[in-house]
Amino acid sequence: MERRTHRRQGSFEIRSEAERTRVxxxxxxxxxxxxxxxxxxxxxxxxGPVEFDLASAESIDTSIAWAIxxxxxxxxxxxxxxxxxxAAPNVAQVIETVTEARPTPEPAEPGAPWLTALLSRIGAGVVGMGALLTEFAGVFGMFLARVAQSIIRPREFRLTALVHHCEAVGLQAVPIVALMSFLIGVVLAFQGSAQLRQFGAEVFVVDLIAISILRELGVLLTAIIVAGRTASAYTAAIGSMKMRQEIDAMRTLGIDPGHALIVPRVLALLLMLPILGLIADAAGLFGGALMSWMELGISPAMFATRLVEGTNVSNVFVGLVKAPVFAILIGVIGCQAGLKVGSTAESLGRMTSSAVVAAIFAVILADAIFSIFFQQIGL
Structure with a gap:
């Protein structure tokens, strides 16, 4: 094989000899x-051997040296x-420079055994969870300390901010909470009637609805809805202020971010979540009563009578006593995530998503612990 190329001032020729290729x-x-x-x-x-003969090469640039x-x-x-x-000295220098500058891939490290890698991931997760719990305890402690200071010095308490957050957390959430609970009551009544009709026990659908809504689903679904809309709002608001260095400016002006940002938000949740839970209970019972009337012919008067006779007031207590705990979890997690936001929009989005997931997980975990506790004490 023989090839020759002429391009302006440079050319190359490839010759294939018996056992050697010359370029x-x-x-x-x-x-x-x-x-x-x-x-x-x-x-x-x-x-076979390949020889680059550069005797006639006057000069080459780095691209030719890279190709060689x-x-x-x-x-x-x-x-x-x-x-x-x-090769002439100048040509050899270019080739040497390009050869030295070419990155050499680092040898791949031998992979760890799968059991070691699994234990490493588990350990990293446990350490990360411990760090998150420590940060949660720090923000919660800040909240308690600032509340105590507000009790001692009431003039430091920000009533206007509390009212604003109560409206945002409570009043604006009423439509979605009521609608969701109403639909859950409808679904429970419809599915319960379909199953209980097989045994001629349709009237017990009232007990099913009452216990499910009052004891578990009413406050739990309310907390999940609030966690989705409020935890994200808290993280976004505080995170945006941190990105714009407004929190640093507040400290420079002598304004405590704990008093101004954390206390009103968490207190608003503490006040509004039990009220939203009551609204959810009422809407769920109304939806269940409506579907029972349409599907089973249980009149509203009969539904109310069976509700009073077959439902213990302890079910309402068990449901509502969870609300303040859920409120603290949602509020502190949202504020904690906002304080961890960095200086980029990507960090804000990541922490907002993380706050919603963490708040919902914490609410469900707390509800499971409450269920086991109340079952153990017979309530």
């Missing part, structure tokens, strides 16, 4: 010669002998 470069080769030179070098096959070095690596991989001969 002769001459003149001044630049990046304009790179495409044809690289294509020609890739067509060289066989495992890349070809040399390919030939070395095929265990073919490669040599560069008769």
């Amino acid at each position: 002769e470069l001459s003149g001044r080769l630049t990046v304009r010669d790179l495409p044809s030179l690289e294509a020609a070098l890739r067509e060289i096959d066989g495992e 070095d890349a070809a040399r690596q390919r030939f070395d991989a095929r265990q073919a002998e490669v040599s560069v001969t008769s």
